[in-house]
Amino acid sequence: MKAVEIDTISKVYPDGTKALNNVSFSVEKGEAVVLLGHNGSGKSTLFRSITSFEQPTSGEIRIDGITITGLKKRKLRPIRKKIGMVFQHFNLINNLSVFQNVLFGALGQTKFTFQTYSPFASKELRMKAMECLSRVGLTHLAKRRADQLSGGQQQRVAIARMLMQDPEIVLADEPIASLDPKAGREVMDLLWEIVRERGLTVVCILHQMDIAKEYGNRIVALKSGNVVLDSTIHALNDKFIKELYEKEVNEEGDEESIKVDVKKVGVL
Ligand SMILES: Nc1ncnc2c1ncn2[C@@H]1O[C@H](COP(=O)(O)OP(=O)(O)OP(=O)(O)O)[C@@H](O)[C@H]1O
Ligand SMILES: [Mg+2]
Incomplete structure (x- = not known):
């Protein structure tokens, strides 16, 4: 069963910027896919399309087989509830307590919003x-104001808030980009432990190939809105990655699970 299906998605912003160009890939239930790509390659646009914060110009996105593109808010709500999100800048409410921030993860589970307020x-x-x-x-930090925590701690609070939601799918947009390497690794380890123990599906946007290789089952790479690589980690060999980065790919990877549009590769 596919958890997420991206089916020939294109996005042209009103100012004419082409952010995504016929992007297609799907994610099996329980799979961990890392989405790689340089600045401006369309990663966040894709992220916002999967969460329906943005409507693609064409194409379709399905979550658990249900088409979400063009779906009305009321029908979207139960599908959105399945998707937990983690962001680069944590998106906590700074002047509220850690505990209250985590409680907000239950928004959508209660009849009224006020029922997620601590009192x-x-x-x-x-x-x-x-x-x-x-x-x-x-x-031990439940009562502390969110903005009085370190970056790594704030991201852990954001993960706790996401857990509050009982998600089936986790979408993370550069979850460690604002953290130093040590804190970043701790956050990735924790996130991965949690998704493994709960059997969650993950799509995680990252910048760094080395981290991507360590955590993902599979890497999908975007360049200028195009998918230029879709490969299991197992099938990726270092020579191939090196070539990918050095613009020297002149033949298809010989392993079946590597699908690369060689003409579009260049520097990721
Ligand atoms: N609201 C918008 N209006 C117009 N253009 C946009 C808008 N949002 C993004 N873009 C453009 O779309 C392209 C893809 O942007 P996007 O934010 O998806 O890239 P990204 O891969 O997430 O980059 P980064 O690594 O910097 O976060 C860029 O050229 C960007 O300038
Ligand atoms: Mg982005």
């Missing part, structure tokens, strides 16, 4: 928020 939240939700915080090792 009004049910005992069950409050306990669940503490469990999620415990999973990321931060129960």
Whole structure:
């Protein structure tokens, strides 16, 4: 069963910028795909299309077999609930407590918004928020204001908030780009541990090939809005990656699971 299907998606912004050009790939349930590409290659545009914050100009996106492109908000809501998001800049509410930020992960599960505010939240939700915080090792900071945490800690709070949502699919847009290498690695390790133990599907946008190779099952690379590489990690060999970066690819990779449009490769 496919969790995410991107079917010939193109996006042209109103100012004429072509951000995505007939992008197609799909992600199996439980698979971890790393989306790689340089600045401006269309990664975030694709991310926003999968979460329906942006409508593609053409093409279709399906989540668990349901077409979400063009879907009305009311019908979109239950599908969005399945998707947990992690962002580069954490997207916490800075002047609120860590605990309250995690509780907000339950938005969409309660009948009224105010039921996710700490004084009004049910005992069950409050306990669940503490469990999620415990999973990321931060129960001792529950009362602290979010902006009084280190970057790595803030991203762990964002992961706890995402867990509060009980997602089936995790989308992460450069989750470690604002962190130093040590904190970044800790966050990746934690995120990966959690997705493995829960069998979640992941699409994670990253910049660095070395990190991508370490964590993903598969790499999809974008360049100027085109998919230029779609390969399992297993099939990627170092020579091939080197060639990919050095613009020297002049023949197709011989392994079946590598699909590269050689003409479009260049420097990723
Ligand atoms: N709202 C917008 N209006 C017009 N052009 C846009 C808009 N958002 C993005 N773009 C353009 O679309 C292209 C793809 O941008 P996008 O943000 O998807 O790239 P990205 O791969 O996420 O880059 P980065 O690594 O810098 O985050 C870029 O040329 C960008 O300038
Ligand atoms: Mg981006």
